Amino acid sequence: MNEVILQSLGAAETVTGSKHLLKTPELNILIDCGLFQGIKSLREQNWQSLGISPNEIDLIILTHAHLDHCGYIPLLVKKGFKGSIYMTRPTSELAELILLDSAKLQEEDAENANKHKYTKHHPAKPLYTSEDAIASFKYFKPQECNVLIRLSDHIHFRFKTCGHILGACSVELTCFEKIIIFSGDIGRPHSVILPAPDYFTAADYVIMESTYGDRLHGDHNYYDELAEMINKTIAQRGNVLIPSFAVGRAQELIYVLNFLKEQRMIPFDLPIIMDSPMAASATRISLRYADEYMSISNEKFMEMNRHVTINQDYNNTLGFIKDKHSKIVIAASGMLSGGRVLEYLKHYVGDSRNTVLIIGFQAEGTRGRALINKSHEVKIHGKYYAVNAKVSEIEGLSAHADQRELMNWIRKFEKPPKQILLVHGEPCAQEALRVKIQTELALPVKIMKQNQDVLLFTCDNYVVTPV
CATH class of the missing domain: 3.40.50.10890 (Rossmann fold)
Structure with a gap:
């Protein structure tokens, strides 16, 4: 295989369940590993197969600690994932806190459902337990921002702060000499407690959130x-x-x-x-x-x-x-x-x-x-x-950038990306942002579909080393 392929296992045409799989000749990298939340049809996906065996995923890079970005980690580990999970130091502490709380709530919900008999499952069971959450923490590998982390011969990455919450970051991943940016959730430029999101000036491909792609937060006080x-x-x-x-x-x-x-x-x-x-x-x-x-x-x-x-x-x-x-x-x-x-x-x-x-x-x-x-x-x-x-x-x-702020984030690129791929947004928000980017910046934009393989590029000179 000499192709680099992106596949969204979640947060494709929805704002929840963020899981973006980058399949490369050297590593399979999962950017975020979140739970689906919201309507029943989304929540039910937490119980379904990912479409890839967890032991085929080599590592996870976590942008931040919210449940829709980290909440699936204990289940992935429970099913066989044994790779490193990279994140910032604050994200590491917050993720442990959030995952333990998530497990506790699931255990309580299952107990209440069985007690009050408002479940179709007999007995109702939690998606994962507190013990499952704790078992996943040993794979956490906290890192500093703006430091290059080497993953393989041709792949390295670094974190850049993106506002939103404490420790939240975008990911700049250099893969076979191409720069791939995963925005994570982009915060507001005028947060009262967090610095403004850092930005990038060059990228070949940008995988970008679009939560408020169709809305402005307004200028009122x-x-x-x-x-x-x-x-x-x-x-x-x-x-x-x-x-x-x-x-x-x-x-x-x-x-x-x-x-x-x-x-x-x-x-x-x-x-x-x-x-x-x-x-x-x-x-x-x-x-x-x-x-x-x-x-x-x-x-x-x-x-x-x-x-x-x-x-x-x-x-x-x-x-x-x-x-x-x-x-x-x-x-x-x-x-x-x-x-x-x-x-x-x-x-x-x-x-x-x-x-x-x-x-x-x-x-x-x-x-x-x-x-x-x-x-x-x-x-x-x-x-x-x-x-x-x-x-x-x-x-x-709101902790999410609105349409104007998302557009300003894109405008920081001095070298125009070859393609922007929109994730983490509901269809109307994504379509509005797609049209806005294409109309004002003349950049090619694609809205990711769940489980669809998107070929980013081929590594023409890459030769697989025999085992």
């Missing part, structure tokens, strides 16, 4: 918008519930809410509860890496956390729910797919005085998407709950 929403809610003695990804969004929210208090834009004594053991742990990890990977100092990060009650004990959760005083609750998960946020949602969503604030992307089929689409009810643990609370969305707090 989200500080004012957020303060107004909070003040209106507490004026009617309601609570503000913010479903948030425990890694990334929760830490940025703490900064923003602390700023609003300091500026007296919201009451200084308004309780802020961050109810997520994982967010608490992610915050501690962030503190360790603040000076190196964040745009605010360790001291500033510590100071802003003093204004937040961080809860890890579920018994306290019940107490916060029963407390009738107005408060802001930040709880995972960000798409309302599981976790403690569901306990709050059960009690808050039926009360018109409360507000559910959506601040991140909500995948198709999630409760978060249902709320944005003005569903009159949501199903939680087999029971329906009427939606009477106000549902608000502030796009300016």
Whole structure:
């Protein structure tokens, strides 16, 4: 074989399950190894065969620690993968945290499904267990950014920070003298706690995310918008519930809410509860890496956390729910797919005085998407709950670059890529971005299809060494 072929095993015409397989004459490299989330037809793919034996994959390069990028790792290891998994140091710590939480939630969901008999499977089983997650950690190989890592005679790569969350990176992979860029999830240029995404000036092929390929986050001041929403809610003695990804969004929210208090834009004594053991742990990890990977100092990060009650004990959760005083609750998960946020949602969503604030992307089929689409009810643990609370969305707090920011990222290339391949986006977003790139930049763009082989190039002078 003298061909270099790209195959998307996930995140092709959808925003979830990121797995991009680069098949080369020397190595089979998997960029990201995420779980499918959202609608049932997507989640069911987690249980299906990958189409390649795990022991045929030589290594994994992980762009960041969100579940849709790392959540399949324990299952791949369980099925026989034994290669190295490269990532940055913060990503390594955060991925361990997220994978243990994922396993725990799956174990709890299976237990609840069996207990309350809302499953078609008898018995329901978790996709993987905590022991499976722990078994995968020995393959983690943390690396520094901007350092070339040699993988074989003709392949090396390096990480470049891309914003989005702590430790998140794009990947520049040099393969048989061709440069292949995997963007990962590109962050915002004006994050309040993370530096702007780094960029590349040359590439032959770019595999690029397109989550917000059809949308702009707007230029309005989200500080004012957020303060107004909070003040209106507490004026009617309601609570503000913010479903948030425990890694990334929760830490940025703490900064923003602390700023609003300091500026007296919201009451200084308004309780802020961050109810997520994982967010608490992610915050501690962030503190360790603040000076190196964040745009605010360790001291500033510590100071802003003093204004937040961080809860890890579920018994306290019940107490916060029963407390009738107005408060802001930040709880995972960000798409309302599981976790403690569901306990709050059960009690808050039926009360018109409360507000559910959506601040991140909500995948198709999630409760978060249902709320944005003005569903009159949501199903939680087999029971329906009427939606009477106000549902608000502030796009300016998103961790994903919008269409304009994605276009600006592409414009940094001084040498035009031979081809851009779009992944990690829903069809309408991908088509809008495809047309935008082709119209304004005259670059060839392809939208990846799941499991479709795309020939990037051939290594004409490569000779296979006999074993």
